[in-house]
Amino acid sequence: MSYILLRHRDIPDLNKFNVYKKNGGLAAFKNAVTKMKPTEVTDVVKNSGLRGRGGAGFPTGMKWSFIDNKNWPHYVVANADESEPGTFKDREIMESNPFQFLEGLALASYAVGATVAYVYLRGEFWELAAFLDEKIAEMENAGYLGDKLFGTEYSLKIYTHLGAGAYICGEETALLESLEGKRGQPRVRPPFPPSFGLYGKPTIINNVETFTNVPMILANGAEWYKAIGTQDSPGVKIFSLSGRVRKPGNYELPFGTTFRQLIYEHAGGVQEGRPVKAIMPAGASSSLIVVDDKVLDTPMDYASVRTVGAELGSASIIVLDDTVNIQWVVNKTVHFFKHESCGKCTPCREGTYWMQNITHRLNDGHASTGDVDLLLNVAKQMQGKCLCALGDFATTAVTTGIERFPQDFKKAVKA
């Protein structure tokens, strides 16, 4: 099957404007603006079954249809804050197939009547932001962005905006706060961004990968898209595969591909031919799955991954082999969340601090007998008590690690 998102792997130089255009690029956007009503664009996306690729898997067309049409102007924001440990797909898209992403962003903007769209990139994507600025300028020069596009009344400008190093800004309301020039701390919801978003105006926020699907859906139709993947999770997904595999990297595959197919058929298996001990399918936020044959044969789609005790999230698959100590893994994830907690909600701010004290003791061999129970206790007290998901995510590897791999924690206490 040819690529739908990572099309640069089939078509050389796709990040050049003329090459993108020669391969059918921007025709969907021009067609939509000149021949379709905005709601018709939303309907096609809705019918395709496309779900958000940032982690939550919310139906994209439905999100767009929630835009409040009594309050104007509207904004569209691309979440290019890619920061989940194990995720590196949006970067490849923006570097190598930037126009398809920007066209998707433009289509979404037209669908919800936004005349300004922002791309919020994590601050580390400094060079990438400058590169996207060039691509945006090329689209403007060719008449695909700017005032009164294609002789219609529709105008659109796209701007990049760099963050400055904060994982929390991937959470959509924290991202909006950051884009407004404040500290990136999540807002109380509701109201949700489609009614109260950027500068208090109705705003649609989607992940880079989500937008990148849209031009292909508009060009080929909702039925074409729905025929790929599974009924619950239509289409393709980019799986960012990392950890102890022979060939880590991004793999664009239909939803429903099994863990075994991804790891063994596509990524050449595990280093040194060792067995897989655990999988984290959603980056550092993920539950740890105990791996057996049944797990390896589980299809990777939103519903199926749930049956083995985890979420698919942004599909950043971290593979752990039998040499990896889960207590060490948990120390790493806790360290990450302690560093990235924004400090707004007490359970997360204090909980990650105390969890880190304990995981450090365990990792350094200074733990006492009650420490594992104490760690589990702190983690459970944090759950469900924070404004955003970070508070819960900080505990997922901790609780599933202790409950599913108790022997690795017992060893740490004895030593």
Next chain:
Amino acid sequence: MSLEKIYPKEVKQILSKYPPEGKRSAVMPLLFLAQREEGYINKAAMQDIANILDITETDVAAVVGFYTLYHEKKAGKYYMQICTDLPCALRGADEFMNSLCGNLGIKVGETTPDGTITLEAVTCLAACDKAPMFQTQGPDGIKYHENMTVDRTMELINTLKHADKEIK
């Protein structure tokens, strides 16, 4: 010093991205601009940005303190920020960091005696399949260095040490 005097074109271009009611959005790009010359943001620069955007100095300081890519103290000419998060650590990032510390004779968080490099351990940089990796943050912006070895990193440091003349 005033940013509007030193970088009139850049300031104007930054402000043009946001609607009048969203002027404050320019605080982050202006802070990057203020940091360009010295590698850190001083109090005068914060006051200057506050004036440009009609917000308080506290508002600006709150942003500076929140985000890791803004620095309030002078450090090495370049930050070398090595990802030691889980996926990178599974591909040897901790060992890479230790060897580098040994080679440079400094600990994580310290600066080389000649002031070229401040070594930091950072969280995920979205390059998990290309570890060991790090970014350098310096006068010429932020750059990624992937699939690195200690030898190649030492070569890079040597280049950066002698790059003073070429970088404005």
